[in-house]
Amino acid sequence: MISIAIDGPSGAGKSTIAKEIAGQKGYIYVDTGAMYRAIGLYMYRQGIDTKDGNSVSPKLKEVSLDLKYIDGEQKIYLNGEDVSHDIRLPEMSMAASNVSAIKEVREFLLDVQRGFAQKNNIIMDGRDIGTVILPNADVKIFLTASPDIRAQRRYKELIEKGMKTTYEEVKADLIKRDENDTNRPIAPLKQADDAVLVDSSNLTQQETVDKIISIIGEKTENVL
Secondary structure: OOEEEEEOOOOOOHHHHHHHHHHHHOOEEEEHHHHHHHHHHHHHHOOOOOOOHHHHHHHHHHOOEEEEEEOOEEEEEEOOEEOOOHHHOOHHHHHHHHHHOOHHHHHHHHHHHHHHHHHOOEEEEEOOHHHHHOOOOOEEEEEEOOHHHHHHHHHHHHHHOOOOOOHHHHHHHHHHHHHHHHHOOOOOOOOOOOOEEEEOOOOOHHHHHHHHHHHHHHHHOOOO
């Protein structure tokens, strides 16, 4: 099986790029961020402080997650409910960041994520895929862009989905999440030593896809 890890900060376009590449290569796309968002959503709905590991951890036994592909689109189900839209609400970004810093949450999801890689050719994106989840991935990419560019892209995405927010709010949230993800004690966001850095600040989406596909081709030539 071929495994491709794409890590990077919030708003770098990891999910969009990974889904496009998965479609072109015929790989399974695994959105780990959606899993953390779903757990964050569950805790948020229960009125639990998503930063409080002592409150979050015991509730994990109530959580069941499932990924399904419907008409070529990944859907995530929380206890049987399709929450693909709700997890993209702006407040779920910080909820996901908060629960992802909790050791028990990461352990809860680790086996699920690795199981996908053992059974399928996969492309998985997140913040610690190449460093923790799939340290032996065949290809590791660290995808980034400047904070301004990432905020612009995320703002445009949210507005197109009909969500009410401002560019300033989006940028502030993004910067705060960068700080949270980079400085958390457990599996912080960082570039793996053997990851290829791709800065998409001055690249179009298609140029970014083409560049990463080229890197994948070079790295997996002998594996295939």
